[in-house]
Amino acid sequence: MKWAGRAWATGAAGPAEDSDGALADARRWGLDLSIEDLRPESDDGLWPEHLAAFEAFLEVASQWRIIPRQAAAPYYAGLDFGAAEAGLRLAGVTVTPELWAQVRVIESAARAALNGV
Numbered sequence: 001m002k003w004a005g006r007a008w009a010t011g012a013a014g015p016a017e018d019s020d021g022a023l024a025d026a027r028r029w030g031l032d033l034s035i036e037d038l039r040p041e042s043d044d045g046l047w048p049e050h051l052a053a054f055e056a057f058l059e060v061a062s063q064w065r066i067i068p069r070q071a072a073a074p075y076y077a078g079l080d081f082g083a084a085e086a087g088l089r090l091a092g093v094t095v096t097p098e099l100w101a102q103v104r105v106i107e108s109a110a111r112a113a114l115n116g117v
Contacts, residue, residue, distance in 0.1 A: 004046055004054045005109030008061065053102030057110075059091045060084040060103075064114075076114040079107050 026033040046054055063083040067075040084103075088095050 002105060002109035004050065004057070005106040005111075006113045008057070008106070009110040009113035050102060053099055053106060056088060056093050056095070056099060057103050057106045059093060060087040061110075063087055073116070076111050078111055079103075 023033055023035065060079060060083070063080045065077040065080045067077055069075060085095070093099075
């Protein structure tokens with residue numbers, strides 16, 4: 001589930017790009033790789049039992065508490081729980097304690113990625 005949060009925050013679930021210089025590193029070490037070699041074998045990084053939590057997270061993914069900072073990137077504190085609860089309820093998502101705990105795991109990984117941690 002942490003993968004889902006990082007993938008959402010960084011766009012890693014999208015098409016592979018060589019934004020981190022992996023191809024240049026491979027060439028430096030004598031490896032002949034292409035951008036296709038960087039693509040995961042499957043773009044489904046979620047187990048089926050975690051899909052409901054990720055879908056719930058996506059329903060409220062715009063409900064972040066963001067703290068502006070002078071001369072620094074904004075700090076993503078986490079989801080606004082009141083807004084998240086309303087968003088999930090209005091979307092018809094039945095939130096159980098287990099589902100909410102899974103959403104929090106995704107939120108934690110997304111927060112770390114958004115804050116560059």
